[in-house]
Amino acid sequence: MRSTAVFATLLAAVTAALAAPSPATISKRQGPSFYIVVCTEPDIAAGTCEPFGGLGEGVCTPFPASFNDNISSLASTFDGEACTVYVNDGCTGDSLVVEHLQTYNTLPANLDNALSSFKCSAV
Numbered sequence: 001m002r003s004t005a006v007f008a009t010l011l012a013a014v015t016a017a018l019a020a021p022s023p024a025t026i027s028k029r030q031g032p033s034f035y036i037v038v039c040t041e042p043d044i045a046a047g048t049c050e051p052f053g054g055l056g057e058g059v060c061t062p063f064p065a066s067f068n069d070n071i072s073s074l075a076s077t078f079d080g081e082a083c084t085v086y087v088n089d090g091c092t093g094d095s096l097v098v099e100h101l102q103t104y105n106t107l108p109a110n111l112d113n114a115l116s117s118f119k120c121s122a123v
């Protein structure tokens, strides 16, 4: 009887210790994962598409080699974030602001197959 009570107390303590952190804690630590979806062809779903998240608020993120100068459509995927895409590394050169939940099925000629980096921030 006594050992059962001790076990129950231990179990309760361990359960409390293992309880998952609140969703607010998780989202604050990890941030939203996907800010922008880019595709190698026009109209989003065509070609190869991949979602990318910013490294952090306003931190410039390069597109990987397979998408560098190879993006023809894109969409912002996270309400509350705006992303700016740039033709050069280091978020320089011609750019386009992609407002939250905005989709570009095609890109202006100076940006089509020319994007190299992006950064996102809360709006």
Ligand SMILES: *[C@@H]1O[C@H](CO)[C@@H](O)[C@H](O)[C@H]1NC(C)=O
Pocket: 040, 047, 048, 065, 066, 067, 070
């Ligand atoms: C552009 O994307 C397509 C589709 O994923 C891929 O086949 C091609 O190799 C890419 N081009 C470059 C230069 O990475």
